[in-house]
Amino acid sequence: MTAHIRFLSVAELNDPLTLAIGLSGGSGTGKTYSALLMARGIAETMTGRPGAPIGYVDTENRRALHYKQAFPEMMHFDMQAVDDAGNMIGFGPERWIQVIDAAEAAQLPVVVIDSFSHAWEGVGGVLELHAQTLDRLTGGKDDLKDRRSQLAWAEVKPRYRRLIDRIVRAKCSMIICTRAKPVMQKGFGSNATNARPTKTRREDVPWDPASDGDLMFEMTTMVILDPKAPGCPVHQIKVADQFKGLLDARRPMGVETGRAMAEWAKGQGNAQRQKEILDRARSEARKGAEAFRTFWNSDEGKEHRALLRTILDECQALAQEADAAAAQNDDDPFGLPPVDSDLTPEQRAELEAAERAVLDQQREDEE
Incomplete structure (x- = not known):
């Protein structure tokens, strides 16, 4: 049943x-x-x-x-x-x-x-x-x-x-x-x-x-x-x-x-509003230090600064990562880190096999 x-x-x-x-x-x-x-x-x-x-x-x-x-x-x-x-x-x-x-x-x-x-x-x-x-x-x-x-x-x-x-x-x-x-x-x-x-x-x-x-x-x-x-x-x-x-x-x-x-x-209090503010802070930090600094000094940021300090270390790390990513020059391939730098030998072998499969398919299409 x-x-x-x-x-x-x-x-x-x-x-x-x-x-x-x-x-x-x-x-x-x-x-x-x-x-x-x-x-x-x-x-x-x-x-x-x-x-x-x-x-x-x-x-x-x-x-x-x-x-x-x-x-x-x-x-x-x-x-x-x-x-x-x-x-x-x-x-x-x-x-x-x-x-x-x-x-x-x-x-x-x-x-x-x-x-x-x-x-x-x-x-x-x-x-x-x-x-x-x-x-x-x-x-x-x-x-x-x-x-x-x-x-x-x-x-x-x-x-x-x-x-x-x-x-x-x-x-x-x-x-x-x-x-x-x-x-x-x-x-x-x-x-x-x-x-x-x-x-x-x-x-x-x-x-x-x-x-x-x-x-x-x-x-x-x-x-x-x-x-x-x-x-x-x-x-x-x-x-x-x-x-x-x-x-x-x-x-x-x-x-x-x-x-x-x-x-x-009980579904009361302002806990949900506090979560929304923290999520907003993380979102701004992911845009970089300048965006997070602007939010920090905004009226909303000043009003909730004590709350924001509870995740300040996290937001600083997010902003630093965003700035580091933005600083990389996409026009210079030699200035970018290797795509597979963190791959294991097994993962690298799978990637190379996939690349060979793509090249083989391209050759077949050309023929």
Whole structure:
């Protein structure tokens, strides 16, 4: 039986969107307090009433209860690795899905998970599940582990992906906190970079979140906090244009941050207008430095200069690329870079074969 498929006009879709915000950081970076402040702003804006409930999933030995007087609206769940009978149940993917199901059943407008790192590296988490699966596939033989590691991941990762999909489809907004660890650096001072960048470890960010890249890239917003500036979104890993004006690396995130994000999710606020301005700035930068300079000094540019500064580095790079391209002299073929300078040997061979085919066709046409 074919499932009924119906496309709806966006005019019919008025339910608020949900937010998935990732906060990562080491000890003392203000994750818990920042998450609670933002959750308050989200909950009150989504429901339209002060004191709206905030769900809190606490894996950190009830750390959130340090703030129970400041946040009496908190609905706390103490998530431990053992059940009430003392049986080890761990932090496997299926258990987290049950937690999200329970949050939705309770009709909580927002849920904070602190810390979701347990799902990755905790007891019964993804890394332990992979190790257990690998032991089963290899019979404990170390010489087979490298060859069968991917097979083990093929069993474990689908379970984790179902959890990530459940987070994405959640009907409540979520703030997901993860731990972060310092990474080895090369160079010194302002010239220091990460010794081994990965998909979750940007070269210019000296912290490595204890989570998987799949989670980070599904977030609406993902930032890494730094102990030098607690609560401040110092390292902005993924921030949609709609939120760039809300996040200042020098200013702690708080209730107003959450409120503004929730207003965007409800289709209110001026986030869409801000995105249009940023897109306009990029468009002008692609015309070169002079065009971007003109826009920067226009009435619109002056009015939104604080917002434009959030992408200034990006626009400067775009303008420099445009000017460099314009400076090339098309009348002098020796002044242009080789067309195939970046081709691999295989790509160059394909290009040469295509050129020969064109010449052969031309000869046939002439004959």
